[in-house]
Amino acid sequence: MKLFKIRGGVHPDDRKQLAAGQQIENLPMPALLHIPLQQHIGAPASPAVRRGQMVAKGDLLANGQGMISAPVHAPTSGRIMGVGSYPAHHASGLSVPTITLKPDGEDRWADHIQGVADPFALQPEEVASRVAAAGVVGLGGATFPAAVKLNLRKKYRLHTLVINGAECEPYLTCDDRLMRERSADVLDGIRIMAHALGVERIVIGIENNKPEAQAAMAVVASEFPGIRIARLPTRYPMGSEKHLVQTLTGRETPARGLTADIGVVVHNPATAFAVHEALRYGYPLVSRVVTVSGKAISEPRNVRIPLGTRVQDILDYCGGFKVEPDRLISGGPMMGQPLPSTRVPMVKGSNGILALTAEETNVQEAMPCIRCASCVHACPCGLVPLEMAAHIRVGDLEGAVGRGLMDCIGCGSCAYACPSHIPLVQFFNYAKGEMAARGRAKQKQAETKRLAEQRTERMEALKKAKREAMAKRKLEMAAKKKAEAEQQAAAAAAPKVESAPADAKAPAETEA
């Protein structure tokens, strides 16, 4: 398959060999699960269970709310211990609404769980609604509700489904293992998604550092004529959706647009697997495969975990720490989230738990920028990171936006390449967050202004009405007075006429 060149990118040591050889294992059910209500992009789900209630595996725990949201299901059967809050799967470690479930050890599926014999006979809308009901979100890490993406055909003319099996983040091997071990199921999910999207063409992109996954997928795909395997060069960030599409089609997605703008929808192989399970068996998304790796981990592994498992339970299963780690990351080392604690629960988007030693990260004290342009060459988006950072450093965020800050995908290639070890991504994240806050503040201000203006207008109108009423009353009063006065005058006029000659006489008298 002909591939096209993308700009920039870097070649970090992929270190996938740590976990790539480990077969996917099922984690023994932990003693307690903490299931956050927000495990996706969009509005958090609203709880549908009460404390003390018994639930079966796959029962609905919380309903999705609004257009972009996803429901949350029980990862196993057991008793709801509470609907409260628990530290989030996030660098801040702040508490978020979470349902705590105590497994009863039976792991019994709910009775209503039922699959579809032939998903291809279903209408596309029906497939999408089943995917939505199963709570499937993008499992590559972005956690965008999968059904919303399947419904893109309503708005866009689509022609290709791209499966993003690049897995360009170092260390991570969960998609690799899934494609190797469950290739037929993954492919089935892919075909169901293609059916829902109404596209004929399917391209499965897999980086060249995963030859086994390429071979396994090629074997199962050979039966279907419309499916092609693209052997992608190993280069970070090949898994960036827009860059992957450019590599495969040679076409650039418009800035801040969607790949659907050029007729392509991108999904992750793990999402495809979840779609397969949701349609064929009716299983909602209650578990996922996680890579546990890094040089501080005793036994790096690929583990299928129930959602809501604490990081500590997974680490215990993998033999704990070999040495004290310097960093604990959820996801890959390039774009992953640093975790503040091992207590936090795993969510739908967590594809890896990495415990890295200081030697692995090689993070050093930042030096002054010498304008070596390494970051300019590394940026896949054609930005000039060093100039954006210079603007942000002096507080000129608008200047940074003018230089393309909002087109930055935050891949970290620039910071990886920087020989002065300047934390460029932090600059950009700060500026993006600050700009978003300013946007909100501005909106609030505009709204306040609008309301205030409306109020003044209302008050003015009220005052005016009052004034007018007063004026009217005054006028009426005046008219009334006048009328009365006239009446009085009229009444007084009669005797006046009589005395008039006397009056007329008087001046004559004075004259005389």
Place this chain on the structure above:
Amino acid sequence: MKHRDPKLLVQPGPLLKQPLTTSMAMRDVLIALAPATLAGIWMFGLGALLVLLASIAGAMLTEWTFLPEDKRRDQLANGSALVTGLLLGLTLPPALPLWMAFLGGTVSIGLGKIIWGGLGYNLFNPALVGRAFLLAAFPVAMTTWSAQTGSTDFFQVAASNLAAPLMHLDYDGVTSATPLGLMKFQQQSTALWDLVIGKTSGCIGETSGLLLILGGLYLAFRRDLDWRIPVSILITVAAFASLLFLIDPDRYPGPLFSVFSGGLLIGAFYMASDPVTSPLTPKGAWIFGIGIGLLVMLIRVFGGFPEGVMYAILLMNAATPLIDRYTQPRVFGKGLKSPQGGHQ
């Protein structure tokens, strides 16, 4: 259940870093310059070594003086002042009084770097700022070239080297014009092989073309410099010289002479390619290099000086922000309209 968390650093990614550091780049420059430096000392004797040391001392002392106390160690250790001092020294005449070399080092760092805000913020190449200052302040001393001492007189230090500050200069040694001087004022060419191996008079480090190219190739191999800059400079100079040579072979030197004579090689490989003062993008690098090449030839052929590398680089340094502005890379997806316009 209570448990203790390991001590974790919570800092956003990327948590992987490529192994190169800025200090390593500086070290590479020193390694690349070592052969030409040693050859210069060997050819011009102990006096040349003293000039180099004086200029390095001036540079490092100034850096140390102006840096905040807590940053002194790190900044001096990264070697940027050392590189500047060495580069300045290599572009000085071997018989220059030591105090001038020291002053040059001071000006290089003080006016060339510190005043702009330190490493990475300067507009002009610091070593060349120092050299331009010396040439303007001491035109005679800066253009009096001693002949090579050879191995016999290695330990003889010229009297002018040791002259006291602001005293009259006394040149005792044999002086001789540089190849470019000979060409410009006496229409006399120099054998190419002498130029290549550096058996000519000139600045301490600029004579041996071969060793400079070797060092430059090392830097390009280590990716410490953008190869486009030296390549475009050399190609432009060679092309310009070829053109003139074709027009009048008696009056103008050939392309090889133009490339190997004077400070072109040290300028192209070690000064023009200084990342701080050169453009960021490949397109910018080509414009920058071609600009330097053209200016070098214009000054050499039509100007009053026999050599113009220094001014050519400084002039193009000044143009760098402008070049950067007009050679920005294209932002991904910019200017593309959604072809399907979203709704159908």
